[in-house]
Every structure is written in C-alpha cells, then in structure tokens.
Amino acid sequence: MTSQAPVAPAPPEVAAQATAFEPVIIGFTCNWCSYRAADLAGTARTKYPPNVRLIRLMCSGRLDPTFVLKAFSDGADAVMVSGCHPGECHYIEQNYKALRRFQLLRRTLESLGIEAQRLQLVWASAAEGVRLAGEITRVTEEVRALGPLNWPTGDMVGIDDLDLDAAWQATGGDAGGPPPAPGGVNPDHAAETAQ
Numbered sequence: 001m002t003s004q005a006p007v008a009p010a011p012p013e014v015a016a017q018a019t020a021f022e023p024v025i026i027g028f029t030c031n032w033c034s035y036r037a038a039d040l041a042g043t044a045r046t047k048y049p050p051n052v053r054l055i056r057l058m059c060s061g062r063l064d065p066t067f068v069l070k071a072f073s074d075g076a077d078a079v080m081v082s083g084c085h086p087g088e089c090h091y092i093e094q095n096y097k098a099l100r101r102f103q104l105l106r107r108t109l110e111s112l113g114i115e116a117q118r119l120q121l122v123w124a125s126a127a128e129g130v131r132l133a134g135e136i137t138r139v140t141e142e143v144r145a146l147g148p149l150n151w152p153t154g155d156m157v158g159i160d161d162l163d164l165d166a167a168w169q170a171t172g173g174d175a176g177g178p179p180p181a182p183g184g185v186n187p188d189h190a191a192e193t194a195q
C-alpha cells in the first residue's frame, strides 16, 4: 500500500492574491446606445462592478481590431465591445461589421492562446441601462473566474505577424448587408444623429 504525500497548502500570500484578483476590462461603447445605457445606469444608481473602463466610439463599427489587441497588450484582462442592437445602428449596418470583427478577433485570440471569453460582445440600446449593468456584472464574473491574462505588458506579442487584413477578407470583409443610405446614416435615426 502506497501512501500519498500530503499536498502543501498554498502560501497565504498566493491564496490572498487569488481572492483579490480584480480584472481590468476595457469597454468600447457606441455613442448612441451603450454609452448612453451606461449613463442611464449611473443616473438610476444601478450598480455594476467598477472593473470596466469605458471608451466611447461613435459606432461599434469604428472598432479597429488593433484597438482590442492594444488593450490586451497594455494590460487588460478582457475587452467588451458594445453597440446598438442589430438593425438599430445609426450608421445602417456598421454593427454587423463589428460583429464580423468580433468573430475574427475571437479566432485570432484563440490562435494566440487567449481564451475567447476574454472578448465579449453585448448589444444594448440607450434605454437598457439595467441590462448593460447586468452584462457588465456577468462579464466581470466570467473573467474573474478565468484569472489574470498576464500577457507581457506593452509588448504586442505576435501581433506584427498577424495578417488581420487577410483574415478580415476571409470572414467576408465588407461584403453583404444593405447598401448604405445617402450620407451613410440610418434614416430611422437621421435627426438624432445630426444633433
């Protein structure tokens, strides 16, 4: 009969570090919907974790894939992209472009050994402050369970070797979707967008 060696407990500082992990999440939000939803959540005092740092874009379609990679390279544990619901984009179909970029980026991250859940896409209208707060809470808990990313800070490892343009074309690029309206603005939101 063999006796198993007892497993030594983790040193207290390691255990404390594990419980103290607070993920840093960069949230790219659309000016017309999710940024306003976050504003609404704040006005209504709807609580969500302070782990997310919001960056406002005019539209989720403005999200350049390198923004996401740079966020990870600069120390983010996760990135959340948020925009208007499909069909509700103020610039016609640009959020479909964001969706395709999201799918491409998830594949790219996995090829770099990074869990796909570290990149999240959330649709939220300007009226959905509670929903956005709930999604931020969900994303924070998921990333907390994954643990720190520990990508060498400031070093865009492997990024120079990625051919994002080729990968982007492989996902369909800009093909598909309805033709843009005159001026590139969704007629349902033309007056609002002009403000």
Ligand code: FES
Residues within 6 Å of the ligand: 030, 031, 032, 033, 058, 059, 060, 061, 082, 083, 084, 088, 089, 090, 091, 094, 095
């Ligand atoms: S996703 Fe909100 S304007 Fe395009």
